[in-house]
Amino acid sequence: MTTHLTALVTGANKGIGREIAAQLAELGHTVIIGSRSPERGEAAARELHEAGGDVTAVTLDVTDPASIRSAAQAVQERFGHLDALINNAAISRAPGQDLVGQLPRSAVVDQIRTVFETNVFGVIATTSAFLPLLRESETPRIVNVSSGAGSLAAISDFSDPNPIALGYVSSKTALTSVTMQYARDLHEEGILVNAVCPGFIGTDLNDHQGTGTPAEGARQAVAMSVIGRDGPTGTFTNVDGPIAW
Secondary structure, eight states: OOSOOEEEETTOSSHHHHHHHHHHHHTTOEEEEEESSHHHHHHHHHHHHHTTOEEEEEEOOTTOHHHHHHHHHHHHHHHSOOSEEEEOOOOSSOTTOOGGGGSGGGOOHHHHHHHHIIIIIHHHHHHHHHHHHHTTOSSOEEEEEOOGGGOHHHHHOTTSOOOOOHHHHHHHHHHHHHHHHHHHHHGGGTOEEEEEOOOSBOSGGGTTOOSBOHHHHHHHHHHHHSOOTTSOOSOEEETTEEOOO
């Protein structure tokens, strides 16, 4: 395990993101909760702080460039660096929509685009904005919360009960590829970049149909957040090990 970290978790006011924040705080790290809603972010940070964690909040909407810039500036002014960026914020579908618009046979392009804006482009925009702060760290790492649902091996297996959701599934396939691109590009700088799958976890993202708890879903993201400088990069794993690409 590495030394003390300052870590930012996006989408951390609830669900898996909140659990990632809670578990990192319990390990003694400084945690910044990124949340679109200032009120919800502050409430989550306050609860974790009252539980003994060194936790603060910053308003961060990964689909809003101005919000991302403002968050990066706030972290710069308060901490001067960032050791771990955990890109957790994600959506399964456009707000107010069901999954019908994500079926390939009836795809609604605007709905698919909305999912990609958060799950892929939001990760790229956020990572780009925080790279200067990560470069100020002695142990920089990026963890992208992807999904085994985007595994091409799983998608190719017609007997696999993988969801058919053009936006969500393909966005997670893209996110894993994005992770590899960053891992290769930043390797010489010593910035570790890995993707993790939390598992089928019951959260708002799937209307709480998942079979696992947010605490269980946070475990691998936390594990990859605290690896030492000599840890792996360019991997896609869950708690049981590597996931087929």
